[in-house]
Amino acid sequence: GENVEQHxxxxxxxxxxxxxxxxxxxxxxxxxxxxxxxxxxxGPQLIIDIRSNVGxxxxxxxxxxxxxxxxxxxLHITETQPEDSAVYFCAATxxxxxxxxxxGTGTRLTVIP
Amino acid sequence: xxxxxxxxxxxxxKTGQSMTLQCxxxxxxxxxxxxxxxxxxxxxxxxxxxxxxxxxxxxxPNGYNVSRSTTEDFPLRLLSxxxxxxxxYFCASSYSEGINSxxxxGNGTRLTVT
Numbered sequence: 001g002e003n004v005e006q007h008x009x010x011x012x013x014x015x016x017x018x019x020x021x022x023x024x025x026x027x028x029x030x031x032x033x034x035x036x037x038x039x040x041x042x043g044p045q046l047i048i049d050i051r052s053n054v055g056x057x058x059x060x061x062x063x064x065x066x067x068x069x070x071x072x073x074x075l076h077i078t079e080t081q082p083e084d085s086a087v088y089f090c091a092a093t094x095x096x097x098x099x100x101x102x103x104g105t106g107t108r109l110t111v112i113p
Numbered sequence: 114x115x116x117x118x119x120x121x122x123x124x125x126x127k128t129g130q131s132m133t134l135q136c137x138x139x140x141x142x143x144x145x146x147x148x149x150x151x152x153x154x155x156x157x158x159x160x161x162x163x164x165x166x167x168x169x170x171x172x173x174p175n176g177y178n179v180s181r182s183t184t185e186d187f188p189l190r191l192l193s194x195x196x197x198x199x200x201x202y203f204c205a206s207s208y209s210e211g212i213n214s215x216x217x218x219g220n221g222t223r224l225t226v227t
Binding site for chain 1: 117139144146148153154155156157158171172181203205207210212214216217218219220221
């Protein structure tokens with residue numbers, strides 16, 4: 001099955017700085033890569049996703065990049081704010097089991113005011 | 114809409130006891146699934162369903178049963194709880210199984226087995 005690795009496990013940044021979280025995957029058939037944000041006591045919430053026919057996608061302060069050759073994808077948050085503090089998960093899946101996601105182990109992001 | 118509702122929020126069981134974790138969604142979603150979240154391991158898929166009457170196993174199905182008699186409900190049953198099942202359980206749903214249907218998660222059930 002798919003194996004998703006995520007780094008770093010914890011990340012602290014100053015408010016206004018950028019944060020980058022990186023993931024690698026093992027199954028070359030994977031073609032859908034969502035990112036989830038989980039706040040304390042809540043379930044994960046989808047914040048952005050990318051499909052394998054796209055190299056980069058942006059949504060305001062959030063962007064995701066995908067390198068299919070190297071099998072890695074990254075989340076970039078610019079101009080971080082205290083409300084960005086949360087645990088972020090990357091995930092991967094293939095078309096045949098599109099919503100059967102394989103998750104990374106999570107990154108706890110802390111934005112210091 | 115309430116979205117995905119999970120009950121209870123917290124539960125403590127003794128080894129060998131049984132219980133059912135409830136999950137309901139009011140979005141008329143066809144696809145539903147259960148994940149468990151353990152420290153340092155992310156979320157792992159237990160069981161999923163692509164529609165009423167259809168269920169299948171995920172990555173870690175042992176020790177769990179599911180059924181899908183209605184579109185709205187997808188309960189997860191632990192027949193004989195074990196300490197290894199101590200975890201936070203999340204139910205999720207989406208309009209369909211396809212990648213154009215984002216997963217919506219409930220707020221979880223924290224289960225402790227002593």
